[in-house]
Amino acid sequence: MDYRFGPELQSLRDQALAVGRRAAAERPVREDSWIVGTSRAFSLELARRGWLGMTWPVEVGGGGRSSLERFVVFEALISTGAPVATSWFADRQIGPTLMQFGNAEQRARFLPEIIAGTSAWSIGMSEPDAGSDVASIRTRADRDGDDWIVTGAKIWTSGAVDADWCYLIARTDPDAPPHAGLSELIVDLHAPGVSVSPIADMTGNRHFCEVVYDHVRVPGANLVGEANGSFRQVMRQMEHERGGVDRLVSNRALFEEARAVADTSDPTIRQHLARLESGYRIGRNLVLREVVGQAPPGWSAVTKTFCTELEVDIASFAARVAGADAMLAGRVARNLCYSPAYLIMGGTVEILRNIMAERILGLPREPRGQT
Numbered sequence: 468m469d470y471r472f473g474p475e476l477q478s479l480r481d482q483a484l485a486v487g488r489r490a491a492a493e494r495p496v497r498e499d500s501w502i503v504g505t506s507r508a509f510s511l512e513l514a515r516r517g518w519l520g521m522t523w524p525v526e527v528g529g530g531g532r533s534s535l536e537r538f539v540v541f542e543a544l545i546s547t548g549a550p551v552a553t554s555w556f557a558d559r560q561i562g563p564t565l566m567q568f569g570n571a572e573q574r575a576r577f578l579p580e581i582i583a584g585t586s587a588w589s590i591g592m593s594e595p596d597a598g599s600d601v602a603s604i605r606t607r608a609d610r611d612g613d614d615w616i617v618t619g620a621k622i623w624t625s626g627a628v629d630a631d632w633c634y635l636i637a638r639t640d641p642d643a644p645p646h647a648g649l650s651e652l653i654v655d656l657h658a659p660g661v662s663v664s665p666i667a668d669m670t671g672n673r674h675f676c677e678v679v680y681d682h683v684r685v686p687g688a689n690l691v692g693e694a695n696g697s698f699r700q701v702m703r704q705m706e707h708e709r710g711g712v713d714r715l716v717s718n719r720a721l722f723e724e725a726r727a728v729a730d731t732s733d734p735t736i737r738q739h740l741a742r743l744e745s746g747y748r749i750g751r752n753l754v755l756r757e758v759v760g761q762a763p764p765g766w767s768a769v770t771k772t773f774c775t776e777l778e779v780d781i782a783s784f785a786a787r788v789a790g791a792d793a794m795l796a797g798r799v800a801r802n803l804c805y806s807p808a809y810l811i812m813g814g815t816v817e818i819l820r821n822i823m824a825e826r827i828l829g830l831p832r833e834p835r836g837q838t
């Protein structure tokens with residue numbers, strides 16, 4: 468199913484496609500530009516065009532525009548490979564989280580620089596022994612007067628090496644039950660005691676990092692929402708993280724290039740193409756449902772699972788079209804190596820299927836000890 472947008476949305480889309488193609492032309496890799504495509508200069512360009520905080524209320528400095536406008540802009544930018552990563556986490560989820568759970572001072576302090584494209588954010592949730600299970604987080608934040616002292620280690624913090632801030636989840640009440648003692652803090656990544664070490668993945672990216680916090684002093688004013696009330700906030704934040712167009716079009720450019728040279732006289736290639744094209748249209752419908760606020764609670768687990776499994780299938784299609792050349796270093800090989808990450812970041816497909824089973828289908832949990 469394809470939607471035809473009205474003339475204003477269509478013109479905005481055309482404008483974003485032109486901007487995206489121009490920005491991507493200067494880059495060797497177009498895939499995954501929302502997570503590996505960092506560029507401070509491009510953040511400033513987005514801000515100049517009014518494409519950061521597009522849907523946020525005018526009172527906080529946002530554009531007050533519709534979520535469909537934001538959708539057409541970022542679908543165009545990410546599918547062409549424009550380097551939006553520097554501003555992406557802030558625009559996608561930090562701003563909306565601060566508007567929902569932050570206080571007036573935090574909104575006044577942090578939203579303007581996000582909208583101006585001058586600050587970059589990262590998300591510090593995962594730890595070596597706490598990935599899927601957020602309740603196992605051990606990084607601590609202890610009270611010292613009005614401040615917090617943060618000590619611990621986070622891993623896979625995407626973009627930390629280029630970021631100014633980390634939105635950190637830490638244990639603030641070690642005596643509370645595991646889910647109940649967590650809080651969210653805004654941490655200055657340039658503060659004394661923070662050390663950031665990029666981790667190279669097998670494609671050569673160095674976007675995610677290990678971040679060690681050694682007695683880092685964080686002002687009390689940087690606590691977001693309720694102390695020890697992070698669990699509910701994280702669940703809401705994950706909805707912003709999982710249901711967006713970034714999960715659908717990370718390797719759309721590669722797909723379009725592979726489709727253009729695919730041997731469509733081969734019936735199995737035609738079938739593969741048909742599966743991917745129909746999957747793309749279903750995925751886009753799922754994302755649009757999230758965008759217009761009509762997805763039921765928890766549904767972003769379905770959207771992310773469907774869309775990212777499609778992205779994995781696209782990586783294998785591109786390799787199949789390239790044949791033996793897929794083994795040469797290049798975008799096809801890179802995307803094939805990177806693609807398992809689609810099913811891990813932002814919640815693994817296994818965890819998301821648990822959410823679907825329990826929250827959407829209402830299936831019972833398997834009793835402990837039975838298989």
Ligand SMILES: Cc1cc2nc3c(=O)[nH]c(=O)nc-3n(C[C@H](O)[C@H](O)[C@H](O)COP(=O)(O)OP(=O)(O)OC[C@H]3O[C@@H](n4cnc5c(N)ncnc54)[C@H](O)[C@@H]3O)c2cc1C
Nearest residue numbers: 590591592593598599623624625808811812813814815817
């Ligand atoms: C490219 C990339 C970018 C990332 N960026 C960030 C970031 O910016 N910030 C951040 O905080 N984290 C980030 N992560 C980390 C990511 O969120 C975690 O890797 C993910 O949540 C899984 O955690 P884990 O790696 O510890 O695996 P584990 O939780 O140890 O899981 C290992 C395996 O066991 C399965 N499993 C675990 N529990 C269950 C269960 N209850 N039922 C069924 N199966 C289960 C999992 O599905 C998985 O297959 C990123 C990861 C990647 C790959």
